């Protein structure tokens with residue numbers, strides 16, 4: 155059993171062999187792999203309430219595959235999916251937060267947007283979202299992507 159575990163190689167989501175004792179650190183550094191690069195990062199709540207709302211138990215993995223199909227998994231327009239714990243916005247579940255890399259090439263209009271009811275998205279809707287993000291179309295102008303009124307003054311004043 156011990157030998158089997160010792161011989162088992164792990165690979166991270168970028169396809170690099172993982173260093174022993176780590177879960178995603180590459181064994182060999184390859185500067186050509188866009189490990190740290192992204193244009194848009196989508197934080198998907200994977201905590202108890204939001205996680206249960208999704209029919210797909212591994213929504214993050216599914217979305218990473220969709221992003222690969224759209225050729226947005228690497229390069230200048232890379233969209234990165236990150237699972238998170240509870241945002242404290244459970245009543246809008248499931249929720250996701252869009253973080254644009256505005257220092258380099260992100261679209262500031264979509265930065266900081268909170269999407270609600272993402273558990274109701276089908277694959278085609280996810281594709282429309284990813285294409286809109288890639289093309290830097292402001293989500294404020296697309297009705298189908300409902301937003302959480304995060305920090306809307308009418309909610310806290």
Ligand code: FES
Nearest residue numbers: 199204240241244
């Ligand atoms: S469980 Fe997702 S915001 Fe609370």
